[in-house]
Amino acid sequence: MTDSPPKLRDAPPADPGAARPYHHGDLRAALLAAAEDELADRGVEGFSLRQVAKRAGVSHAAPAHHFGDAQGLLTALAAEGFRQFLAAQAAREAVAPPDPGEQLVAAGLGYVDFAMTRPALFRLLWQSERPDFTDADLGQAARAAFQHLVDQVAAAGGDSTADEGAVWAMAHGLADLLAAGRLESMLTLPGETREAMIADILRRALPPRGASATG
């Protein structure tokens, strides 16, 4: 990932002194950005809608007009998060060899990238019960991420439930443990060494050589 991830932020964060106009301008985007900051600071379990409103410089009930309730805000944030999650994988794939296996490894590296770069958002996507996963937009974004995996596994010469499960589980396990600060002996490695190791580990999950693409 060469360039920084796209920020949701838009409006300046409540410039005190300057009489804030009654209408914010782009409160929706500001709230999403504030919500991600809040998640990063206090964690998913310490998340407070009122604090998010305070961060954005609006009253505690303002978010309701854009997201309904707290779940609505977190659902919208999660949907946007899944899209950026997929983008993180695509960014790695773009600079990887075109070989299907290497593309799959690259996607795994992007998976881990996202988890380590934005752990709070990663936790919201995968470890939280607060977003409404039956929401249409969120469901579509999440399904797109999964479908990308399925396609890649098929391209790499495996299409069984086992192959999908193995690749997904390995990438997810690495991402989750690393984002949570576990796997300390790996976190203390220099960046390039660690990346090479993660790639090697991801390769273990790939469909066995010579696996048929039908089945």
Added chain:
Amino acid sequence: MTDSPPKLRDAPPADPGAARPYHHGDLRAALLAAAEDELADRGVEGFSLRQVAKRAGVSHAAPAHHFGDAQGLLTALAAEGFRQFLAAQAAREAVAPPDPGEQLVAAGLGYVDFAMTRPALFRLLWQSERPDFTDADLGQAARAAFQHLVDQVAAAGGDSTADEGAVWAMAHGLADLLAAGRLESMLTLPGETREAMIADILRRALPPRGASATG
């Protein structure tokens, strides 16, 4: 796992009508059991200390005398959970072939067993920020679980950071995704088929054949 996991429950759940004695008898154990039920019903993020007290049939402030605050209760529950987590692995190992590799696979199956049998508790251990992981008892229990993995990896002929990470990540990824209800195509398989598949997937993470035990 032949026998049901040891329940923390001890006292009957607030027999209404019978005048409850002022002193509970074993409120500490009852609160731990009620807390796990509460986690199962409302999730880690919906956890309410007052609800736990209500479940146990005591006043809302009673838990404080045994656990200090909500974090204390969840910390104690997590410590107990880690011990049972390790026990779930040991149960699988006991009925597996003595081969080091198969023992490692068995541990992974126990890992997944625990996650699928008691998903709420699993989430508390691995995906929550509420327990105090600097607590001595919890830290020791968690470290014991990790140490067990390290020992097993070493016995299986690998002792590098990469081998530990691969095995841990694969087991953890499978457990996490399955406990969260993802990997649907795997969840719908009949029990034995699924178990065999999980075992096969776990084997992919094992140290490569002929790896030296030194390094």
Added chain:
DNA sequence: AACCATATCCTGACAGTGTCAAGATTAGGA
């Protein structure tokens, strides 16, 4: 230019939460 329907945002209220302080009740030892 004047107006108004509507979107946007605020204030105030309510029930529920975790935690603290102070009092009531019981157990166990002197």
Added chain:
DNA sequence: TCCTAATCTTGACACTGTCAGGATATGGTT
């Protein structure tokens, strides 16, 4: 028997999410 300490309850406070109703600005219409 009495007294100390542990156990549990009651009441209060600040905080949370959400709802109802009022204030303010916007953009199109006349």
